[in-house]
Amino acid sequence: MLSPLWLTLKVALLATALAGMLGIGLGWWMARRRFAGHAVLDAALLLPMVLPPTVVGYYLIVLVGRQGPLGRWLESSFGITLLFTWQGAVLASAVVALPLIYKAARAAFEDTDIRLAQAARTLGAREWEVFFRISLPLALRGIGAGLALTFARAMGEFGATLMIAGNLPGRTQTLSVAVYSAVQAGDDPLALRLTLLISAVCIVLLVIASRLLQARH
Amino acid sequence: MLSPLWLTLKVALLATALAGMLGIGLGWWMARRRFAGHAVLDAALLLPMVLPPTVVGYYLIVLVGRQGPLGRWLESSFGITLLFTWQGAVLASAVVALPLIYKAARAAFEDTDIRLAQAARTLGAREWEVFFRISLPLALRGIGAGLALTFARAMGEFGATLMIAGNLPGRTQTLSVAVYSAVQAGDDPLALRLTLLISAVCIVLLVIASRLLQARH
Amino acid sequence: QEIIVSAAASLTNAFQSVGKAFEQAHPGRKVTFNFAASGALLAQMQQGAPVDVFASADQPTMDKAVAAGLIAEGSRADFVRNELVLIVPAARTQVPVRLKDLEAPAYRRIAAGTPASVPVGRYTMGVVEQAGLATALQPKWIFGESVRQVLDYVARDEVDAGFVYRTDAIVRKEQTRVAFAVPTPSPVSYPIAQLAASRQAATARAFIAFVRSAEGQKILQGFGFSQP
Amino acid sequence: MNPPDPLAPPVLELHVRATLRAGERHFALDAAFESRAMRTALLGASGSGKSTLLQAVAGLLPEARGHVRVQGRSLMDSQAGVNLPARLRRIGYVFQDYALFPHMSVLQNLRFGAREPEARAQIDSLLQRFDIEALRDAMPRSLSGGQRQRVALARALAAQPRLLLLDEPLSALDTALRTRLRAELAQMLSRVPVPVLIVTHDPQDVQALAQAVVELDAGRVVG
Amino acid sequence: MNPPDPLAPPVLELHVRATLRAGERHFALDAAFESRAMRTALLGASGSGKSTLLQAVAGLLPEARGHVRVQGRSLMDSQAGVNLPARLRRIGYVFQDYALFPHMSVLQNLRFGAREPEARAQIDSLLQRFDIEALRDAMPRSLSGGQRQRVALARALAAQPRLLLLDEPLSALDTALRTRLRAELAQMLSRVPVPVLIVTHDPQDVQALAQAVVELDAGRVVG
Ligand SMILES: Nc1ncnc2c1ncn2[C@@H]1O[C@H](COP(=O)(O)OP(=O)(O)OP(=O)(O)O)[C@@H](O)[C@H]1O
Ligand SMILES: Nc1ncnc2c1ncn2[C@@H]1O[C@H](COP(=O)(O)OP(=O)(O)OP(=O)(O)O)[C@@H](O)[C@H]1O
Ligand code: MOO
Numbered sequence A, B: 001m002l003s004p005l006w007l008t009l010k011v012a013l014l015a016t017a018l019a020g021m022l023g024i025g026l027g028w029w030m031a032r033r034r035f036a037g038h039a040v041l042d043a044a045l046l047l048p049m050v051l052p053p054t055v056v057g058y059y060l061i062v063l064v065g066r067q068g069p070l071g072r073w074l075e076s077s078f079g080i081t082l083l084f085t086w087q088g089a090v091l092a093s094a095v096v097a098l099p100l101i102y103k104a105a106r107a108a109f110e111d112t113d114i115r116l117a118q119a120a121r122t123l124g125a126r127e128w129e130v131f132f133r134i135s136l137p138l139a140l141r142g143i144g145a146g147l148a149l150t151f152a153r154a155m156g157e158f159g160a161t162l163m164i165a166g167n168l169p170g171r172t173q174t175l176s177v178a179v180y181s182a183v184q185a186g187d188d189p190l191a192l193r194l195t196l197l198i199s200a201v202c203i204v205l206l207v208i209a210s211r212l213l214q215a216r217h
Numbered sequence C: 001q002e003i004i005v006s007a008a009a010s011l012t013n014a015f016q017s018v019g020k021a022f023e024q025a026h027p028g029r030k031v032t033f034n035f036a037a038s039g040a041l042l043a044q045m046q047q048g049a050p051v052d053v054f055a056s057a058d059q060p061t062m063d064k065a066v067a068a069g070l071i072a073e074g075s076r077a078d079f080v081r082n083e084l085v086l087i088v089p090a091a092r093t094q095v096p097v098r099l100k101d102l103e104a105p106a107y108r109r110i111a112a113g114t115p116a117s118v119p120v121g122r123y124t125m126g127v128v129e130q131a132g133l134a135t136a137l138q139p140k141w142i143f144g145e146s147v148r149q150v151l152d153y154v155a156r157d158e159v160d161a162g163f164v165y166r167t168d169a170i171v172r173k174e175q176t177r178v179a180f181a182v183p184t185p186s187p188v189s190y191p192i193a194q195l196a197a198s199r200q201a202a203t204a205r206a207f208i209a210f211v212r213s214a215e216g217q218k219i220l221q222g223f224g225f226s227q228p
Numbered sequence D, E: 001m002n003p004p005d006p007l008a009p010p011v012l013e014l015h016v017r018a019t020l021r022a023g024e025r026h027f028a029l030d031a032a033f034e035s036r037a038m039r040t041a042l043l044g045a046s047g048s049g050k051s052t053l054l055q056a057v058a059g060l061l062p063e064a065r066g067h068v069r070v071q072g073r074s075l076m077d078s079q080a081g082v083n084l085p086a087r088l089r090r091i092g093y094v095f096q097d098y099a100l101f102p103h104m105s106v107l108q109n110l111r112f113g114a115r116e117p118e119a120r121a122q123i124d125s126l127l128q129r130f131d132i133e134a135l136r137d138a139m140p141r142s143l144s145g146g147q148r149q150r151v152a153l154a155r156a157l158a159a160q161p162r163l164l165l166l167d168e169p170l171s172a173l174d175t176a177l178r179t180r181l182r183a184e185l186a187q188m189l190s191r192v193p194v195p196v197l198i199v200t201h202d203p204q205d206v207q208a209l210a211q212a213v214v215e216l217d218a219g220r221v222v223g
């Protein structure tokens, strides 16, 4: 029961980091820019959420599988294969969870007072300073909520993960895949134990994270 | 292809409404109150997100099935059964999507300026007026983002839905279940058509919703 | 030396035991399983998943794998049979004895796997059609995402009857009762094969041989499977 | 203005204690005074506790203890267990930083507190008096500083309060406008006799608008 | 103060055109003036465009056209295609509503713009002059109105700007403090000769801090 736990944590944390960077960046960009098709792009960024994870997983393997355009390039250029690896699980979870942090970040950035960013600029701040020292801290509560959701989703993701990473015990079998398998195998006691474990771990981590965030306030 | 579409829309919209009311209420309450176990409850409210939907569905059946405590009560008191009905699908989707709107609403409410609520109180506003006329409109952007995520999730939900609602063609078969089946059955052309349909519908609805929201600003 | 065996979800419990026995019998060799629905397994292999052995719950999925050129020639073999059975909740006093009984109003809801994606559902629809009951039963169906879901519905007394494999019924023998076995037009046989791309062909073949050996078959029978 | 009636209860009687904390810092307010004048000016150096006192009177400081009586009406009396919620105190409060509702137009801001038809009927004349009719449909974010201040003042008056708390209500206005509004305000207050507690740094405001002066220093009343 | 040198370029030369819109309303700014004085007061009624003009000079109004030159240095010249971003204009701007960074302490607010070691070294003395040393670790939300205003002023000066834009920088201060800070400011400005454009409604501010006066009315320079 411990090996899937570490794997799950590793996958969920890395996926949160990956989706977090991408989603916060996208949210920032979409909050500031307006262009034709802006609203459509915004809605399209939610699609990984709208499609059943298994379907997302399916299209992901079409893309990054050995036959896929991206997969072939990754393999020939760097010798990286994503199918049946925990890195693949990270990718799947990150893609599925991306809409969560993106939407939260965009709303949070739009709610920050632009006049504070302007004040920072008159004080000589470059754009990256404005971002890291003003906009990001001011949007922290909304972004924190988005990251909590992202992490939770990454912990619970199994549809797309199962497709890309497979269900290889000890190697790519995350806790949620294990719970799923246990339920499927009719092993109720194991399913319950795993459910309690995953719930406890998640609550503990989220509580710690919220403490840390509060301390910064 | 159209009958699952209407069903999906009906289920997703009702689930968004249900999760929305509950999640916004919970978010408001959690934003204002502090008590022992507050952080733990906050994290626990994310659990429907952390557990694989199939597992959530499984426990929901245990709860609202005919053998379940809630299910038995509902049936004997009101003659309502949720299993294998589209109302069951609404419940499953709402439960799975609840964390999204809850987290978004809580963060948005916490970011609103309490002094504006205070100003409203000095002007004679009751608490419900403060909520509906001040706090809710001020938190609208964050809440809107949360509702968009909730809707998208409800559209895409199928793990828990399938468990509770069964997969009754024309009655409880939602679009995402249909895409899932198509992918599983290896019917790629059908899967692609359904994917495009579900994506298009979702984008159109989200774009319309964001227009409406903007008009209010 | 490690091989990856992609096997249908319904083999989960049985293959885990087989795998342990195989590793004991062949020290230094390791089997890692990848359990999922047969359709998902096929999609993975088509995209180049590094699988050595594929065990499907039905022939059509394996046929598609062969057609896609994934399977090493001559390695395909049927290794177990399963049986379609009709089960009812254990508490029921009335038990159907033939398919036609399901027409009775007492059977309001009947669960089966989703025909499009769950093999057991395909078999079910086949026999129902052959018995001329398709129209009569049509309004009664509740489709599950997997055979386990069908089993669960019956075990919880949510439906009046359900079609599952014998191997599944065994898992919940306390809460369910097998009414009768349903003969299928084509037998429910599971094919196993080595992947053409396998880099561990020897181990893969050894595993397939072990599954088909007397020892392997004994384990599988313990989980309710019968000989091919 | 008539001279205060010596037999009537004091217009304002208050004794407010509260301690504000933020990290290591804290600020203790312990201010008591009585005033028989309808309009009292609250003076004091920056940071002496003027705004904090107004908040306590308005019922916005949950930690406040003591008592607040306005023309004999008890708004708070912690010994007697009385603590009217802000909503029921009927106070017109001009916050130092206005606290306009950013999602409402000027008119909507004014209407928010004007519940009775009578109060509503009066809104047009308020807009006119404060020279903001042209801005009735403007949103606060598109107003200048002085315009915002006038809206805040008009909003407080529109609610027909029984006590006015004005926190530097004219500070953002140019001299001409300030003189005009000061006169306007004085005139309005003489017609509808509402008790007023006004924070200001302008001696002319004190002269024109107040009949008594209370001075705060480090949270306590002096002089 | 020395009399202005007639041969040197004017301290301030500007002509700014911009139109603000919100819904139906719009406000057209079209203000041009030259000033040879180091310190110029900008007067005008509430809503006449003073804050808008300062924003344009600071580079915060993207729609602004025209030119802005400070001591010969061109900050904007739309004909020549020059438009320095706000970051490079080296302007110390005291916003009318302060715009303090709410997530930073007073000290962190001051340090934000003080990039060079020399600027940093000066922070302590600024805190002292504005009587806010005791508040160095306080967060803006726990400050009084006048305290916030002083922090905003200190923050603008801490960045060692080459032009100061002060939007009613002393309006929230009590009379005593106001007089003291006015003197303090005048003294600091006489030591480090930075051009100043100050919006104020207080004749005493004009007298003590400005050598020239420009008056705005409805977006245009009058008188
Ligand atoms: N949450 C807080 N924690 C600690 N101290 C606080 C808090 N809020 C305000 N203070 C301090 O309380 C004192 C009184 O603040 P208050 O706003 O009442 O002053 P004021 O008299 O209105 O001043 P001004 O004229 O500058 O507006 C100030 O010194 C301020 O720094
Ligand atoms: N976005 C906007 N759209 C339309 N009008 C605006 C907008 N922003 C400001 N205004 C108007 O522009 C005018 C000038 O505003 P500005 O803030 O420059 O005035 P000001 O001279 O600083 O006044 P005050 O002394 O009251 O601060 C005001 O009438 C204001 O209502
Ligand atoms: O073993 Mo299956 O492919 O889930 O019926």
Ligand SMILES: [Mg+2]
Pocket (backbone or CB within 6 Å): D050, D051, D052, D096, D167, E144, E145, E146
């Ligand atoms: Mg104050």
Ligand SMILES: [Mg+2]
Pocket (backbone or CB within 6 Å): D144, D145, D146, E050, E051, E052, E096, E167
């Ligand atoms: Mg202004």
